[in-house]
Structures are given as structure tokens and as C-alpha cells.
Amino acid sequence: MGMPAEKSMSFGPSTRRLIRRLDPDRPKLLAVIGLAVLSVMFAVIGPKILGRATDLIFSGVVGGRLPAGTTAEQAVQAARASGNDNLAEMLAKMDLVPGQGIDFSALGVVLTWALGLYVAASVFSWLQGYLLNDITQRTVYRLRSDVEDKLNRLPLKFFDGQPRGELLSRVTNDIDNVSQTLQQTLSQLLASLLTVVGVLAMMFVISPLLAVIALVTIPVSTIVTGLIAKRSQKQFVAQWAHTGTLNAHIEEAFTGHELVKVFGRGPEVEEVFRERNEKLFKASFGAQFISGIIMPTMMFIGNLNYVAIAVVGGVRIATGAMSLGDVQAFIQYSRQFTQPLTQVASMANLLQSGVASAERVFELLDAEEQDPDAADPVPPTVRRGQVEFEHVSFSYNDDQPLIEDLSLVAEPGHTIAIVGPTGAGKTTLVNLIMRFYELDAGRITLDGVDITAMRRDDLRSHIGMVLQDTWLFGGTIRENIAYGNPQATEEDIQAAARATFVDRFVRTLPDGYDTVIDDEGGNVSAGEKQLLTIARAFLANPSLLILDEATSSVDTRTEVLVQHAMAALRTDRTSFVIAHRLSTIRDADLILVMEAGSIVEHGTHEELLAARGAYHRLYSAQFSGALVPADDETTSVG
Structure with missing residues (x-):
């Protein structure tokens, strides 16, 4: 049961295809982009x-220490006269009044503006997140629906x-992983990219020199992220x-748990689990470890950039080329600049x-589908049940x-x-009638x-099928029987149950038809489960019955009763019965006798026994007292 190795599609086309699934919500996406901006x-x-605000505070502190009654120009000249040219340049760049401390009124106005801007930014960010969450969940909803529709067309x-x-x-x-990825990356990715652009613009406004130093981060980060991501993609x-x-x-293993226990294959199952779990562990560890290197690497590059900006900025303050507030703002911008780059890199994994x-x-959505129904399907008008193979x-x-x-x-x-015999094509024959496969x-x-020329749904509405491998759905006994005809009344359901002798064991249950069974039918016996599937087919009232060894799990007495019920049901209906x-x-x-996909004999029970051919050999193998050579004419038939 080992699966072939997965061949990865290229990362770019897959990403673009995933993004294109957002197209139905394009107006909302434009709103998200506007809010993000x-x-x-x-x-x-x-x-x-x-x-x-920092400049106001610094100017107030410095101005408060200068002699009152002098002007700013006099303070600059005094600094030059004392040989302190750097201090003179710094004072010349400052808006100060000697002898006057911090202007708290102006400072309050600036801080109020800052608070208002940050509140507005938070509100717009919240609205953006709300809309983006709606877009993401609708996209995943459509993806799940497309997968469900695709499964029905396969x-x-x-x-x-x-x-x-x-x-x-x-x-x-x-x-689920696609949903988590879209949810966590779209919002952060959009905000991060816009932040990089906005911060870079402000950095060039404040200081082109420091902005160029900060820009060194981008190519270094891109190269590092690309090298690491290329290696981790295969691991994912x-x-x-x-x-x-x-x-x-x-x-x-869980479905066949009882069989595993019966044959003592537990150690083998555990060994297969251990091997596959080990492969998953190594792949997961490799993927997370390699991609996890991106974050600390980006932080290291960002810290080097921060140090360079702090040193150069300090020198420019000392020389009067920049104010303290501008350097402080630039350092904040440098953090805002490297942080989104780090976030984008951390989102790579x-x-x-x-x-x-x-x-x-x-790959599932691209799988080859079954042939479509006819463009102008012929609606069924007669329900006689005549079937012809040509x-x-x-x-x-x-x-x-x-x-x-x-x-x-x-x-x-x-x-x-x-x-x-097994593999002769018996089940294939009825599968072709159901159009499970194309000729x-x-x-x-x-x-x-x-x-x-018919729609598959119309074709199968004519057919009732009971398989050897029965299946029940989670729900009550009533719901499982009614699955054959959702419009059936309570009287119809109980009539079908009585006809198939389901009613007799249902009456013994404490909750009767309201008894809840699991989807594996584990709380009813194999024979009772098969009777329920027969009752389901009875309720469908089809014109064509297909019974694939439908009584294989019932006891001999029940088999006789079911045979009588089937005889009544088969009146005016065509029945295909696969029997061992x-x-x-x-x-x-x-009776059709098949070998290797061909009908080698056909006739009634008596005719085929008299012919002493393939059917005679099968019948003798089941009912003779002992197996004898095929060429012995004295073979007894029970």
C-alpha cells in the first residue's frame, strides 16, 4: 500500500492558482487593500x-539650561566662540528659547495627534482583518465545495x-492547512509589504543616507530567504x-482491527506505522528546522542594520546634520522596516x-473525470426493466x-x-449496468x-442494489431504511421491514426503529445489517434489482424467508443475482456461467446440470460428498 513519491509542482504557479481562487471576492479585496493602505x-x-515630540522635549531641556534673556543666535555664537562647533551646529538646528523649559501645550497637541493616528490605524486594521477573514473563509468554503463536487464527478x-x-x-x-495558511499569511503579508513601502518613503524623507544603509537589508534578506526556502519546499x-x-x-489498520488481532499481525502493523511515522518525523523536522532558520537569520541581519543606523545617526546628531527627534524616528522606522521583512521571512515556512x-x-481537482452525461438526455418513460447487452x-x-x-x-x-469463479467478471457485469465504468x-x-443517453441519476433511480459488503450510515434504523426512498412514509418503511423480516428483530430492540446504529453497523449483527440493506433496496421499489450475494451473511432459516420475500419483490422486475x-x-x-469475462454456459438450473459442463462442476464442488476427477462420469450431485 506504499504510495509513490509526490512530485512537487512549481511553487510560483501553485501560489498564483491559489491566489486566483480569491477572484470572486475581488471587491472586498480592493476594500481590504484600501483599509490596509x-x-x-x-x-x-x-x-x-x-x-x-522628542524635539520639543529636548529643546525644552536644553533651552531651560541656557541663560534667560539671550537669543538662540547668541547661544550658537557663544558655542562657536568656545570652540565647540558641533554643539553650535546642533543648537542651530533646534527650535529653542533660552531660559524657557518644555512647552507642554505644544507637546500635548503633538501627542494628541499621535494618539489619534494610532487609534485610526488600529480601527482600519481591525476592519481590514474582519473583511480578510470573511474572504479567506469563503475561499476555503468554495474550495471544499469544489472538492466535494469533484469527488461526485470522479x-x-x-x-x-x-x-x-x-x-x-x-x-x-x-x-485545513490551506485555510490556516491563507488566514495567517494574507493579512500579515499585505500589511508587511505596505509597511515596507511606507516606511522606506519616510526614511528617504528624513535621511537619504540612512535610508540607503537600511536598503542593504533587502537584497541580503532576499538572498538568504531564497536559499533557505528553496531547500525547505521539498521537505514540506x-x-x-x-x-x-x-x-x-x-x-x-483501524478498520481491520479485529482481523489484525485474529491473525496476530499487530507487530507488523506497528512496524509499518513506525516506519511511516519515522519518515513523517524526518520530513516534518527537516521542513520546520530549515525554514525555522529564516527568522533568527533575519533578526541577526536586522540587528546589524540597527547598529549601523544608530552609529551613523549619532554622528549626524553630533555634527548637527540631523535632529535628535529625526534620528529617534528613523530608528523606529528601521525597526518597522526590518520587522515586516522578518515577518515575511518567518511566513515562508x-x-x-x-x-x-x-x-x-x-491534483485532486485536476483528476480525470467520468464522461459527462449526454447533452440532451433521454428521460426514462417506461419502467419495465428490460436489459440488453449488445x-x-x-x-x-x-x-x-x-x-x-x-x-x-x-x-x-x-x-x-x-x-x-472469482475474477470471472460477475460484479463487473452489474457495475457496467450501473454505469460505474464506461464500455x-x-x-x-x-x-x-x-x-x-440517460443521466446517471435517472438510470440509477431505476435500479436497487444490495452488495455483499454492506454499509450502514450513522443514524437510526428508520433513517437507514428510508435512505432508499426519502419520501417514504412510516407505513412504507415498516412494510419494507416486514417484507424483509427486519421488523421481527427491530421489535426486540428497546428503542425499536429509533435505535441508533453507528456508521459501521457495529451494534447489529452481520446478518441483521444485511437485512437492513435489503430492506433499503425494497423501499426504493426499483424496476431492476441487482443482488450481489445479498444473503451471504444471514443464517439458513432467514435465508429461506428472504428468498420468499425476494420472489414476491421480483414480480414484474428484472433481477440480476450474483451468487456463490x-x-x-x-x-x-x-443462469449465466462466466469464466474469464465470457459467458461459457447459459440456461436453467436443470438444463445446465444435464449439460454436465462448467455449471455442473461448480455445483458438484459445492454439494457432492467428495471431490472426484472431472472426467469421472459417476460424479454424484446432491
Whole structure:
């Protein structure tokens, strides 16, 4: 059951395809971008205003220490006269009044503006987050709906080639991971990119020299992030591929838990689990470790940049080229500049993980679908149940023919029994009637209409099917029977239950028809579960019945009762019965004996026994007292 290694799609196309799924919410996206621009703009202006507050405080402190009654120009000249040119340049850049302390009135106005800007930025950011959350959840909602619709359009052969746990992992784990990625990255990514642009503009306004120093961070960060991300992407693809294979193994082992215990294969199952869990651990560890290096690396680069700006800024204050408030604002901007870069880098691992999951979901969405229904479907008008095979050929694989040039007619009201060894094509024959698979050649008609000219839903509404492998849904016994006909009344349900002898064991249950059973039918016996599926088919009142060894799990006495009920149900209905116990098909109108996809014999029970061919050998193998050579004419038949 090992799955082939996942081949990663390229990161860019997968990301663009994921982003295109946001297109239905484009107006909201434009609103989100507008709100983000306003939020970032107000947040970016804040440090510049706070820098003005710092200048007011610093000027007040310095002015308070200068002699009162002098002017600012006199204070600058005095500093030059004492040989302190740097101090003179710094005083010349300051807006101060000697002898006057801090202007708290002006400071209050500046701080009020700063507070208002930050409050507005927070409100716009909240609105942006609210809208973006709505967009993200609607996108994931549509993705889940598309996957559900896709599953309903996929042919049965797709599910035959997919471990159930692997498929479930794509539908649940991978979509949840895509949801988490969109939720956590879109908002931060948009805000971070806008912040970088806004902060960079303010940095150039304050000091082009320091802005150029800060810009060195971008190429260094881009190169480092690219190198690390390239290595971690493969690990994320492997991580989610191994998650799927591990889920497939767990689902298989838990479903067959009793069988594992019976044959003592627990250690083997545990060993397979250990191996796959080890592979998942290594892939997950590698992905998270490699991508986790990005954050500390970016912080290190940001700290080097911070030190360089602080040193150069201090020198420019000392020389009077910049004010203290501008340097303080620039340092804040440098933090605001490196922080979004660090956030974008830290989101790389989450983004890669989400894109890897999106690739797996897209692979499912891109899977080849079943042939579409006819453009102008023929609606069913007659419900007689006549089925005709006309030169039908079919194979699961092109190089292994199974059914070749098969022709037969099943008349309304007749019971057609299909017998033969395992792999002869018995179940395939009825699957073709249901149009679970498409024919390679020939055609099948139902009441004279080619089944490919009908909608699949219309075709299957004519057919009731009971499989050897029964399945019940989580719910009450009443709901499970009514699944065959949602419009059925309580009287209809109980009538079907009585006809199939379900009623007799349901009456013994404390809650009767309201008894809740789990989806595996674990709280009813195998025979009772099969009776429930037969009752479900009875309630559907189909014109064509397909019974795939439908009495294999009932006891001998119940089998006799069910056979009587089926005889009544088969009146005016065509029935295809796949049987291994030949005692159940003695009264069939026509028995088809299949070998290697071909009908080698056909006739009634008595005719086929008299022919002493393939059917005779099968019958003798089941009922003779001992097996004897096929060429011995004295073979006894029970």
C-alpha cells in the first residue's frame, strides 16, 4: 500500500492558482487593500510625529539650561566662540528659547495627534482583518465545495486506485492547512509589504543616507530567504505526502482491527506505522528546522542594520546634520522596516506548507473525470426493466481484456443469476449496468434506451442494489431504511421491514426503529445489517434489482424467508443475482456461467446440470460428498 513519491509542482504557479481562487471576492479585496493602505499610512506617520515630540522635549531641556534673556543666535555664537562647533551646529538646528523649559501645550497637541493616528490605524486594521477573514473563509468554503463536487464527478476507478486514508487526508488535513495558511499569511503579508513601502518613503524623507544603509537589508534578506526556502519546499511536499500515507495506513489498520488481532499481525502493523511515522518525523523536522532558520537569520541581519543606523545617526546628531527627534524616528522606522521583512521571512515556512497542501488538493481537482452525461438526455418513460447487452467489451487495463463481445437479453420480470469463479467478471457485469465504468465497445440498453443517453441519476433511480459488503450510515434504523426512498412514509418503511423480516428483530430492540446504529453497523449483527440493506433496496421499489450475494451473511432459516420475500419483490422486475451459493438460484429464469469475462454456459438450473459442463462442476464442488476427477462420469450431485 506504499504510495509513490509526490512530485512537487512549481511553487510560483501553485501560489498564483491559489491566489486566483480569491477572484470572486475581488471587491472586498480592493476594500481590504484600501483599509490596509490607510492603516499603514497612519501607523507610518506616527513615528515622525513622535520625533517632533522628542524635539520639543529636548529643546525644552536644553533651552531651560541656557541663560534667560539671550537669543538662540547668541547661544550658537557663544558655542562657536568656545570652540565647540558641533554643539553650535546642533543648537542651530533646534527650535529653542533660552531660559524657557518644555512647552507642554505644544507637546500635548503633538501627542494628541499621535494618539489619534494610532487609534485610526488600529480601527482600519481591525476592519481590514474582519473583511480578510470573511474572504479567506469563503475561499476555503468554495474550495471544499469544489472538492466535494469533484469527488461526485470522479469515476469509480479513481477511488479503486486511492487508499481511503490518503484521500481523506487531502480532503481534510490539506484543506485545513490551506485555510490556516491563507488566514495567517494574507493579512500579515499585505500589511508587511505596505509597511515596507511606507516606511522606506519616510526614511528617504528624513535621511537619504540612512535610508540607503537600511536598503542593504533587502537584497541580503532576499538572498538568504531564497536559499533557505528553496531547500525547505521539498521537505514540506514530502511532509504532506507522508502525512497522507500514514493516514492511509492508520485508517486501514483501524478498520481491520479485529482481523489484525485474529491473525496476530499487530507487530507488523506497528512496524509499518513506525516506519511511516519515522519518515513523517524526518520530513516534518527537516521542513520546520530549515525554514525555522529564516527568522533568527533575519533578526541577526536586522540587528546589524540597527547598529549601523544608530552609529551613523549619532554622528549626524553630533555634527548637527540631523535632529535628535529625526534620528529617534528613523530608528523606529528601521525597526518597522526590518520587522515586516522578518515577518515575511518567518511566513515562508507556513506559506510553503500551505502551497504544498494546495498542490495536493489541486491534483485532486485536476483528476480525470467520468464522461459527462449526454447533452440532451433521454428521460426514462417506461419502467419495465428490460436489459440488453449488445456486443459489449470492457477491460480495467488496456493490456488485460476482461469482457469481450458479450451479448445477452434480460426480459422484464426475469431473474438472471450470474455464477462463476472469482475474477470471472460477475460484479463487473452489474457495475457496467450501473454505469460505474464506461464500455470499451458495444452498448447496454435499459427498456430500449442506451444507458449512455440517460443521466446517471435517472438510470440509477431505476435500479436497487444490495452488495455483499454492506454499509450502514450513522443514524437510526428508520433513517437507514428510508435512505432508499426519502419520501417514504412510516407505513412504507415498516412494510419494507416486514417484507424483509427486519421488523421481527427491530421489535426486540428497546428503542425499536429509533435505535441508533453507528456508521459501521457495529451494534447489529452481520446478518441483521444485511437485512437492513435489503430492506433499503425494497423501499426504493426499483424496476431492476441487482443482488450481489445479498444473503451471504444471514443464517439458513432467514435465508429461506428472504428468498420468499425476494420472489414476491421480483414480480414484474428484472433481477440480476450474483451468487456463490448455488442453492439460492435454483429457480432463476436464466443462469449465466462466466469464466474469464465470457459467458461459457447459459440456461436453467436443470438444463445446465444435464449439460454436465462448467455449471455442473461448480455445483458438484459445492454439494457432492467428495471431490472426484472431472472426467469421472459417476460424479454424484446432491
